[in-house]
Amino acid sequence: MTPHAAVVLLSGGMDSATAGAVARDEGFEIYALSFRYGQRHVTELEAARRVAERLGARRHVVLDIDLRAFGGSALTGDLDVPKDTPLDRIGSSIPATYVPARNTVFLSFATAWAETLGASDIFLGANALDYSGYPDCRPEYLEAFERMANLATRAGIEGRRLRIHTPLIELSKSEIVRLGNRLGVDYALTWSCYDPTPAGTACGRCEACILRRKGFREAGMADPIATA
Amino acid sequence: MTPHAAVVLLSGGMDSATAGAVARDEGFEIYALSFRYGQRHVTELEAARRVAERLGARRHVVLDIDLRAFGGSALTGDLDVPKDTPLDRIGSSIPATYVPARNTVFLSFATAWAETLGASDIFLGANALDYSGYPDCRPEYLEAFERMANLATRAGIEGRRLRIHTPLIELSKSEIVRLGNRLGVDYALTWSCYDPTPAGTACGRCEACILRRKGFREAGMADPIATA
Numbered sequence: 001m002t003p004h005a006a007v008v009l010l011s012g013g014m015d016s017a018t019a020g021a022v023a024r025d026e027g028f029e030i031y032a033l034s035f036r037y038g039q040r041h042v043t044e045l046e047a048a049r050r051v052a053e054r055l056g057a058r059r060h061v062v063l064d065i066d067l068r069a070f071g072g073s074a075l076t077g078d079l080d081v082p083k084d085t086p087l088d089r090i091g092s093s094i095p096a097t098y099v100p101a102r103n104t105v106f107l108s109f110a111t112a113w114a115e116t117l118g119a120s121d122i123f124l125g126a127n128a129l130d131y132s133g134y135p136d137c138r139p140e141y142l143e144a145f146e147r148m149a150n151l152a153t154r155a156g157i158e159g160r161r162l163r164i165h166t167p168l169i170e171l172s173k174s175e176i177v178r179l180g181n182r183l184g185v186d187y188a189l190t191w192s193c194y195d196p197t198p199a200g201t202a203c204g205r206c207e208a209c210i211l212r213r214k215g216f217r218e219a220g221m222a223d224p225i226a227t228a
Numbered sequence: 229m230t231p232h233a234a235v236v237l238l239s240g241g242m243d244s245a246t247a248g249a250v251a252r253d254e255g256f257e258i259y260a261l262s263f264r265y266g267q268r269h270v271t272e273l274e275a276a277r278r279v280a281e282r283l284g285a286r287r288h289v290v291l292d293i294d295l296r297a298f299g300g301s302a303l304t305g306d307l308d309v310p311k312d313t314p315l316d317r318i319g320s321s322i323p324a325t326y327v328p329a330r331n332t333v334f335l336s337f338a339t340a341w342a343e344t345l346g347a348s349d350i351f352l353g354a355n356a357l358d359y360s361g362y363p364d365c366r367p368e369y370l371e372a373f374e375r376m377a378n379l380a381t382r383a384g385i386e387g388r389r390l391r392i393h394t395p396l397i398e399l400s401k402s403e404i405v406r407l408g409n410r411l412g413v414d415y416a417l418t419w420s421c422y423d424p425t426p427a428g429t430a431c432g433r434c435e436a437c438i439l440r441r442k443g444f445r446e447a448g449m450a451d452p453i454a455t456a
Contacts, residue, residue: 061297069289070337070344101340104380108336109298112329116298136380144376151369152332 005058006121006165007031007110012047014190014212015125015168018176020055021183022167023123031117032057033110037099038068043200047191054189063109067099083195083205103136104145107164111149114162123165129172142166173215181221188224202227234349234393235259235338236285240275242418242440243353243396246404248283249411250395251351259345260285261338265327266296271428275419282417291337295327311423311433315442331364332373335392339377342390351393357400370394401443409449416452430455 006028008020023030032052034045045062052060103126110122126137135141146164153162168176180187192212193202202209204227216223234256236248251258260280262273273290280288331354338350354365363369374392381390396404408415420440421430430437432455444451 063294063297065293066291067340069291070341099340100343100382101336101377101380104339104377105333105336108329108333111332112295112327113298115328135382138379141376141379144372144379148369148372148376149329149332151366151372152329152364154328154363 004121005029005031005114005117005119006123007033007114007117007119008055008057008123009106009110009125010034010048010051010060011125012044012049012051012191013125013208014180014185014187014192014215015127015176016048017051017055017125017185017187017190018180018183019123019125019165019167020051020057021180021185023121023165024055025183028121028123030055030057031113031119032060033106033113034060034062035106035109036062036064037102037105038066041196043193043196044191047189050189054186061113065105065109067102067105070100082207083203085207085210101136103134103141107145107149111153111162115153120160121163121165123167125168126166127168127171127173127176129170139166139169142169172218173211174218177215177219177221181219186224191225193227197228199228204228232349233257233259233286233342233345233347234351235261235342235345235347236283236351237334237338237353238262238276238279238288239353240272240277240279240419241353241436242408242413242415242420242443243355243404244276245279245283245353245413245415245418246408246411247351247353247393247395248279248285249408249413251349251393252283253411256349256351258283258285259341259347260288261334261341262288262290263334263337264290264292265330265333266294269424271421271424272419275417278417282414289341293333293337295330295333298328310435311431313435313438315438329364331362331369335373335377339381339390343381348388349391349393351395353396354394355396355399355401355404357398367394367397370397400446401439402446405443405447405449409447414452419453425456427456432456 006023008023008030010016010032034048114122128137142164149162192208194206194208195203202225234251236251236258238244238260262276342350356365370392377390420436422434422436423431430453
């Protein structure tokens, strides 16, 4: 049996690597998609490349899109990356690292690729529990995107149903770590930090580092990535 | 009174030029957005630049996005542009010029820009009457996009409502021509043809040329653009 194709959005972080492992575990043939969107650093794209290779992706496309043309986010260099946010404050408001409409742009390209592949499945590592409060990680947003995408494409017209899989949406960061371990994800290949040190280690102080540390700590495991 | 900002998607064609004129007529300050997405020719981007200038756009951003990475459309060079389709067959099925998820990708970027501008209004020249049968021009698609975009962004969370304006959605091509004339659109600046001749004139045979000709003929006007 030929496996079905699925487009997997890979950022290089632990969540998307785990979502990719779920897709592989469910028997999908993986078409990995990443973006060079004006991030402050390319470490995460190198991580995405390693993760795609380890997942055995059939193809890995890295698209150039310049979200810097619009500005408005710490991740594209306009604002400072917030540091040392207390854990109980993370997610309580939209932080400066929010990139306007990023998941919408990413999922739109995934929809375009799925359509040209004739694929009906897209995997996204969105998580609405231990997350930074981005509006485009909420389940109601993702359901609305799926509905829209089915109206946007041949798939909907031809009676196939395009499905946005978000296997991590209701998991805590430690549950994600445990799931990934069960599925053989090598988290040493992944990268989370928004603001690496000049020496190339994770800063340990941005929200991504804080949530990652929480995940490994609560899962009772050591993070294989070095932190400053 | 400072006019409100609106993002206007400008392709360089007559529909988006007319939608832009409606936005200007309604008092919006125009932020024009176009895409270099791997089109077969750049004539339409030159037209978009002229139209943006004539509309008095505050800014005109041309984003580079490579939809060719996925393939699957005559407009990005993978298939032949259909010619001489009978008028009564246009729109009866999805033609080869359909670019998978194109409006979704375009509207996603418009949503991102609107969010960084703090704008609540996006104008799109989509038309569901004299059109080529693309699924992403249908009113039910556009309503689903608007709903999704309001969940995707700060606008929705903060109680503003992002609105996708499609002032041409129910107009025939000749009604569009008449509306544009009333609003002072100079159609000599616009470009519709999918497949210009080597001499740079419109081919007169692709679906875009056929629909354009129908519009001017039924409006009882001459098209200022030369056709082969």
